[in-house]
Amino acid sequence: MSRIAILGSGAWGTALAVHLSQRSDHNVVLWTRSPAAAAEMRQQRENLRHLPGFALPAALTITSEAIEAVADAEIVVSVVPSEHLRATYTHFAPWLRKEQILVSATKGIEDGTLLRMTEVIRQTLASSALNPPCGVLSGPSFAQEVAAGSPTALTIAFVENAFAAKIQREFSSATLRLYTNEDLVGVELGGALKNVIAIASGVVTGLILGHNAAAALITRGIAEITRLAVACGGRRTTLAGLSGLGDLVLTCTGSLSRNRLVGMELGKGRALEEILTGLDGKVAEGVRTTFAALDLANSHGIEMPITEQVAAILSGRRSPLDAMRELMARPGKDE
Numbered sequence: 001m002s003r004i005a006i007l008g009s010g011a012w013g014t015a016l017a018v019h020l021s022q023r024s025d026h027n028v029v030l031w032t033r034s035p036a037a038a039a040e041m042r043q044q045r046e047n048l049r050h051l052p053g054f055a056l057p058a059a060l061t062i063t064s065e066a067i068e069a070v071a072d073a074e075i076v077v078s079v080v081p082s083e084h085l086r087a088t089y090t091h092f093a094p095w096l097r098k099e100q101i102l103v104s105a106t107k108g109i110e111d112g113t114l115l116r117m118t119e120v121i122r123q124t125l126a127s128s129a130l131n132p133p134c135g136v137l138s139g140p141s142f143a144q145e146v147a148a149g150s151p152t153a154l155t156i157a158f159v160e161n162a163f164a165a166k167i168q169r170e171f172s173s174a175t176l177r178l179y180t181n182e183d184l185v186g187v188e189l190g191g192a193l194k195n196v197i198a199i200a201s202g203v204v205t206g207l208i209l210g211h212n213a214a215a216a217l218i219t220r221g222i223a224e225i226t227r228l229a230v231a232c233g234g235r236r237t238t239l240a241g242l243s244g245l246g247d248l249v250l251t252c253t254g255s256l257s258r259n260r261l262v263g264m265e266l267g268k269g270r271a272l273e274e275i276l277t278g279l280d281g282k283v284a285e286g287v288r289t290t291f292a293a294l295d296l297a298n299s300h301g302i303e304m305p306i307t308e309q310v311a312a313i314l315s316g317r318r319s320p321l322d323a324m325r326e327l328m329a330r331p332g333k334d335e
């Protein structure tokens with residue numbers, strides 16, 4: 001019996017918990033920060049706030065106690081929004097052990113430090129002299145579809161392939177297929193940066209600019225995020241995989257994407273603050289990632305024209321239509 005802790009009860013953490021607790025050889029605990037939310041989920045057997053419509057299996061344990069969540073866990077999966085990752089691991093550090101396998105399922109880049117999520121985890125745990133294996137789970141995966149058992153393929157990346165192979169065995173099912181990878185940089189940056197392009201794709205849709213524009217944006221988007229990921233040490237082939245092109249296509253075209261929704265509403269002329277308020281606590285990571293990605297690109301001397309325009313729109317410096325015109329008016333380039 002493998003004991004798995006999921007830290008974070010948003011849509012994705014809950015969907016992973018639902019999926020993993022369907023295997024009879026797993027003992028899964030879902031941690032949520034609020035005791036009231038834990039009590040409600042235990043009583044209703046449903047996460048009404050973040051993943052309504054999906055029953056929480058009877059075998060799934062729900063807790064708000066850090067010690068109950070991780071004390072006996074062999075695998076710990078963190079799925080909190082990127083802005084809360086450091087605080088979450090600081091909170092959990094006293095109960096974590098070096099033998100545990102950590103998996104990050106958060107897609108983002110930390111503000112200020114510009115660190116990837118596994119780097120934030122390592123840095124946070126270093127002060128407790130903990131250095132457990134830490135990998136990343138990423139790829140095209142709307143939480144609702146994974147919870148519904150729709151076929152999904154993901155990437156699991158660890159520097160040490162043995163850990164990726166272990167998570168591949170533990171997380172795979174008839175509806176979830178995992179591919180292993182050793183390129184943490186490429187997998188993490190692919191998952192984080194696609195959210196920025198998804199906002200731009202939403203803008204194109206909101207402005208009703210047509211299918212040609214949408215296809216151009218996805219294609220030039222993958223070129224741009226690949227440039228940055230490669231400059232940071234990622235592999236070009238990784239960005240052509242599930243946690244690059246795969247997730248980019250899903251998020252740029254899928255109606256379930258929050259990042260695309262933010263872009264669409266911006267394109268229709270709504271103000272960012274109003275859109276984010278409307279998300280009611282659901283995270284659209286691309287908003288923060290846009291500015292972190294630009295800082296990272298500047299530090300590596302990488303040109304990111306789409307990301308620059310998304311930043312200009314988000315910060316209110318340019319209208320969505322002017323931003324798209326600027327992209328078209330750039331000097332001619334080789335492909």
Ligand SMILES: NC(=O)c1ccc[n+]([C@@H]2O[C@H](COP(=O)([O-])OP(=O)(O)OC[C@H]3O[C@@H](n4cnc5c(N)ncnc54)[C@H](O)[C@@H]3O)[C@@H](O)[C@H]2O)c1
Nearest residue numbers: 009010011012013050079080081084106107142143282283
């Ligand atoms: N939703 C998806 O389909 C999906 C799929 C793959 C990856 N992801 C990624 O998973 C991560 C989590 O997103 P989500 O969609 O599960 O969340 P969500 O948008 O459904 O919910 C937000 C979550 O943030 C939590 N939260 C708010 N303040 C917090 C704090 N101070 N400390 C800790 N947690 C706090 C809330 O309790 C809630 O669980 C993001 O990085 C997202 O990009 C999401």
Ligand SMILES: O=P(O)(O)OC[C@H](O)CO
Nearest residue numbers: 139140141256257258259
């Ligand atoms: O709803 P989004 O835009 O946060 O996207 C969710 C997942 O990252 C898709 O893989």
